[in-house]
Amino acid sequence: MNQVLRAGMQGLRTFASDVADGFFEIVHNGFALIGLALVFVVVALAARPDLQQVGEERLAAWVESRKPAPAPTDPAPNAVERATAARPEELPRPQAAVAYWLSRKYKVAAEPLSVLVAEAYDIGRQTKLDPTLILAIMAVESSFNPFAQSPVGAQGLMQVMTRVHGDKYEPAGGTLAAFDPITNLRVGVKVLQECIARAGSLEGGLRYYVGAANLGDDGGYTVKVMAEHDRLRQVANGRNVPIFTPPAPAASTPPPAAMPTQPPQRTQPIPVVAPADEPKPTTRPPATVALLEQPAL
Numbered sequence: 001m002n003q004v005l006r007a008g009m010q011g012l013r014t015f016a017s018d019v020a021d022g023f024f025e026i027v028h029n030g031f032a033l034i035g036l037a038l039v040f041v042v043v044a045l046a047a048r049p050d051l052q053q054v055g056e057e058r059l060a061a062w063v064e065s066r067k068p069a070p071a072p073t074d075p076a077p078n079a080v081e082r083a084t085a086a087r088p089e090e091l092p093r094p095q096a097a098v099a100y101w102l103s104r105k106y107k108v109a110a111e112p113l114s115v116l117v118a119e120a121y122d123i124g125r126q127t128k129l130d131p132t133l134i135l136a137i138m139a140v141e142s143s144f145n146p147f148a149q150s151p152v153g154a155q156g157l158m159q160v161m162t163r164v165h166g167d168k169y170e171p172a173g174g175t176l177a178a179f180d181p182i183t184n185l186r187v188g189v190k191v192l193q194e195c196i197a198r199a200g201s202l203e204g205g206l207r208y209y210v211g212a213a214n215l216g217d218d219g220g221y222t223v224k225v226m227a228e229h230d231r232l233r234q235v236a237n238g239r240n241v242p243i244f245t246p247p248a249p250a251a252s253t254p255p256p257a258a259m260p261t262q263p264p265q266r267t268q269p270i271p272v273v274a275p276a277d278e279p280k281p282t283t284r285p286p287a288t289v290a291l292l293e294q295p296a297l
Helices: 002-047 049-066 093-106 110-127 131-142 166-172 175-179 181-199 202-210 221-236
Strands: none
Touching (some): 166 181, 202 221
């Protein structure tokens, strides 16, 4: 009986040992096949970059599909890429000074203004226009509101007439790009260049830009732009410029005529006349009564 049990135990040990050896062999061979497959994949991807791109896109799509559906109030993960904003402290010192000054004056966040200031300096360098002039036009036209619209249809930061200059927005996808701050800035600068070239001077170009070329008066537009332009240049040069400045009276506008008024009546001095002395009552002498003498009897 004991021999049978020993033989059975020995058989079980042999069976377990064979199973374990077979399992390790399978695992070993499996890892070897996986390694060979990885080597093949790496070589194939190195030889075919397009396959690598397709694989990455499919893997990213699979990962996105496994994520739970976002709530309606959850922000999009790439929303920061659509934001027109930058850190002003990362700008050069003159640009940062201009961004902070405009932020305080027009009550607009410095982060989106930093993008506009940097773009104005970049496009100004390419077009030979003073960047502070571009910023001054934006300030006077829209106070840095990218969604502003005038009663006559001028839109965006630079208040470009979209229906007139719609062709300039075609490379950006259409006239709706007028409400993209950077696109509106670039189109506005292009329109400004055309106006200056047509007028032959900066001041004349500004009159063309505001649509007052054939008018006797531009409503003080050129004076406002040039004044703001001068202030921004001083800020960029490191000067301390007050935010609020009293408006300068327009030299070309005569003062309004005063309403005709009656001349003030001069007050005649009232002569002071001493009251006349009242006549003193005259006392008549007492009347004497003549006594008639009686005739003697």
